[in-house]
Amino acid sequence: MEKEEFPLKKVCIICSKGSLETVYPALVLANGALLEGIEVKLFFTFFGLDAINKKFNKKIHTPVVGNPALRLPGNIPFPTLLGILPGMEDLTTAMMKQTMNKLDIPTVPEFIEYINAGGGEIYACKLAMDMFGVKRKDLIDEVKDVLTVGEFYAKCGGQGTQIIFI
Amino acid sequence: MATNVIAGKTVNVNEEGYLLDPKEWTIDIAHEIAKEEGITLTQKHIDVINFIRDKVLSGETLSMRSISKSGIITVKELYELFPGTPLKLACKIAGVQKPASCV
Numbered sequence: 542m543e544k545e546e547f548p549l550k551k552v553c554i555i556c557s558k559g560s561l562e563t564v565y566p567a568l569v570l571a572n573g574a575l576l577e578g579i580e581v582k583l584f585f586t587f588f589g590l591d592a593i594n595k596k597f598n599k600k601i602h603t604p605v606v607g608n609p610a611l612r613l614p615g616n617i618p619f620p621t622l623l624g625i626l627p628g629m630e631d632l633t634t635a636m637m638k639q640t641m642n643k644l645d646i647p648t649v650p651e652f653i654e655y656i657n658a659g660g661g662e663i664y665a666c667k668l669a670m671d672m673f674g675v676k677r678k679d680l681i682d683e684v685k686d687v688l689t690v691g692e693f694y695a696k697c698g699g700q701g702t703q704i705i706f707i
Numbered sequence: 708m709a710t711n712v713i714a715g716k717t718v719n720v721n722e723e724g725y726l727l728d729p730k731e732w733t734i735d736i737a738h739e740i741a742k743e744e745g746i747t748l749t750q751k752h753i754d755v756i757n758f759i760r761d762k763v764l765s766g767e768t769l770s771m772r773s774i775s776k777s778g779i780i781t782v783k784e785l786y787e788l789f790p791g792t793p794l795k796l797a798c799k800i801a802g803v804q805k806p807a808s809c810v
Contacts, residue, residue: 572771573809578791645770646810655771658783659793 550701551580553693557707559588561603561637567592567707568652575659583656584693586666590673593665593681598649602634650681657683662696664688714739725799729764732802740800748800752788754779756801763803769794770808 552574556567567589571581591597605611605624611633613619623629638648647655656663665680665687677687688696697704711720714735719727724740726732737756741748748756758777762769771794775782789796794806 569809575786576771576792576794644810645768645772645808647772647775651772651775655775655782658781659786 547701549574549579549703551582551697551699551703553582553584553697553702553704555584555586555704555706556589556592557587559591559597559601561601561634563589563707564592564601564649565646568647568649568656570705570707571656571661572647572652572659575656575661581656581659581661582664582693582696583661584664584666584688586669587672590665590669590675590680592649593653593663593684594675594679595681596679598653598681601649602630603637605630605633653681653683664693664696666690666693723799723805725805726802727804729760729801729803732760736802737800740802744796744800746789746796746800749788751780751784752800755785755788755797759797759801759803763798763801768808769798769803769806770810772810 552570554567554571556564558564567583571583574581585593592601603611605619606621608619608621608624611619619633653663662685663683665675665684667687667689669675670687677684709720709722710717711724712718714733716731716733716736718731718736721727726736734753737753738748741752746752755774758774758779759769762773767773771782774780774785774794780788785793785797789800798804798806
């Protein structure tokens with residue numbers, strides 16, 4: 542019997558944290574899916590809401606405390622105690638963003654623009670918004686809707702669909 | 708390695724139909740591949756294709772961002788001109804390898 546193949550048709554990506562290393566994978570996966578002709582639903586919840594918050598989406602940072610994989614150039618370990626110094630997070634993030642810029646990796650607002658242009662749908666979590674006192678007007682215009690978890694799941698149906706939680 | 712006759716010219720292609728040598732490309736080949744993909748090339752398509760060829764032939768990595776910043780086209784227009792898989796499709800028509808970038 543010939544093996545049946547079920548190609549990926551839709552990805553539903555949940556971004557649940559507001560740090561650079563969570564927001565970027567979500568955006569890269571979303572944009573990459575659209576470029577392959579795969580449908581995308583992107584759901585931002587909890588601290589992930591920062592990525593679609595007008596006030597904070599240009600300020601997504603790399604955590605410098607409790608991040609054992611963080612190293613200085615030349616693979617020098619970055620001690621957590623150093624991370625508590627004022628400005629350390631800004632500095633580390635600036636270095637990271639410089640490298641990313643060189644590699645032509647889009648910024649968060651650029652990624653959102655590409656995803657929107659490619660027909661990817663961006664949603665915000667109602668519960669998280671209530672918890673953090675975030676209003677619809679605080680969110681970027683590209684957000685299609687504010688959804689409950691049930692409403693989001695309703696959009697995740699169909700053969701060839703995968704949910705990715707980050 | 709396979710060969711294919713496109714627009715009367717024998718060219719080397721991979722299994723997905725991408726030209727292996729961008730130098731074998733001609734504008735007639737572009738029109739022919741586009742037609743197979745259901746696209747009728749306009750000047751805007753050709754501007755994008757030329758940009759991609761310049762970029763790739765000069766050894767640079769092609770990315771969405773470089774196209775978006777080129778001023779030739781917006782990302783939305785790119786999706787409209789090359790529907791489905793815009794970057795791959797544009798590269799195929801431009802006679803260059805499939806983009807190797809994740810962004």
